[in-house]
Amino acid sequence: MTIFDPSETLFADDDASTLMVIFNHSRPRAHTPVFVCLPAMGVAASFYTPFAEALAQAVAGATVLADLRGQGESAMRARRGARFGYREIVEQDIPSLIASIVTQFPGRPIYLVGHSLGGQLGTLAAMHSAPGLAGLILVASGTAHYRVWPNALRWRASIAVQVIRLVAALLPWYPGRLLGFGGDQPRRLMADWSYNARTGRYRVSGSRIDYEEALNDIALPVLSLEIRADPVAPTGAATELLAKLASCAIERRQIDGVTKDAAWRRHFSWARRPDEVVAEITTWVRAQSRGANVECLEQAVV
Template sequence: MDNFFTDEVDVYCQDGYKLSATLFKPTTEIKAAILLAPATGITQQFYKNFACFLAEHGYAVITFDNRGIGKSLSGKVSASTASLQCWGEQDMPAVLEFLKTTYPDSSYHLIGHSAGGQLVGLMHNAKDLSSIFTFASSSGRLKNMKMPYAFKAHFFMNIFIPMSNLLFGHTKSQLLGMGEPLPKRVAQQWRHWCNGQGYVKTAFGKSIYNHLYDTLSMPSLWVNASDDDIAIDVNVTDMLTVFKNMNAETMTLSPEACNLSEIGHMKFFSRKASHLWEHPLTWLENNVPPQ
């Protein structure tokens, strides 16, 4: 019998938008509460097995779909006004507030996949996090990518996104195996930020005026894979330059050393790679404050 259960819950953002989320709740007293923040265009279902693993080890975990994605899409995707910026400024903070209300005596930790780690500095309540663990979170800077993947990345960002937005009013990223269909503004910001340096930094003083990237200083571990064409070491470093005071450690996993044929940008969360989940588990055990 499982030592946890799940609840499908609604999370309301400050602007009134309703997000679909799932809470994984241990039946015993929890060790800590985990905000599991997704990659761009990836639904919460993708993280279910990983969330179950953490819940089995005594951690309360919440997964969610960002607005405009999966079950948090209201209406047609072409009508969605969602952006990467509002995911960080509205959605992620609201989910953290839900955790704080549900578990007021806990500590709170972020596990972010790609965008889920990149956007943390936009959260007005990010200082309530005791630690951060990310996988494949980097600036995604196109200029740093190596051929032949660089050609694919430039095609997707600088040709496919503008053309798809023009023709369909949104980005049909699913056609290229890039997750869910993306709202127009999400894809536009993604393209703009990956063409610049420091990802979100390209929007400072333009669309972003308030953020915590300069001040966050909690312990963090930034994990990438040697066979990831996006979150390469130089792009992880580029992302970390935006977090000027972050207490950051890095770790690069090799699929060969981990007895896997592939890790890449996505496979860390697959059941086949479940032995890698000991890394975030150990991180949490070392960074959860004693009760």
């Protein structure tokens, strides 16, 4: 049963993102999971509606979709002069979203699900929100570093990164809709993205936090779902991102995605035909729940 109307906004801020509970299949007083999903760069949260519905139904829980700042239903727009970067998203927006969900669903295990850039930003934000999270789920997500691409494509990736960096630096905003990559974004956000794409490291403009160091201290269960032959998030990109989470219990799985689609389309099309991803997440979350119950029982015995 859907408790909240899919169009109902539970959290909104002109300076942040828009939060919508899309599907809630929980029974009253249930303790089933709540998933907070962050989209890829330039993709509206509504694109993930089939995934949100299927996941909530599979676990008899709830799924929340959140637009990243400047995307989807967010009021901020780079074309209108909005200026922001990773710092506002990972230090303000996502922690506020998680706090809102904790209030809406008290006592429920909350998993942060991020696709592509949403996974990267969710990982960075986890250092601020870890106490409120039961785990982190990354779907087709890894660093943007060009050097982790397969050798045959690395030179193309290097050129693409330099072109994107130059365009974003010269123009008032990055015209991703025109260029076919990433959607329209502010210059500072693209500077943060470009730094990671060139170096593999995270440097958040305007922040005093050393995120490379801070990522080592996050201690959460992590599930990484990687799409085979994904040219947007190759295996090396996931490896590089996960290597930064030295204190996390990480499980990696590979999936096929929508095999009839071209390789680059499979990076996105899983969200429209989500059965494979939903099955993997459901299996992993149930294992996490069993582990948590065993730990509680052991503590009670002691």
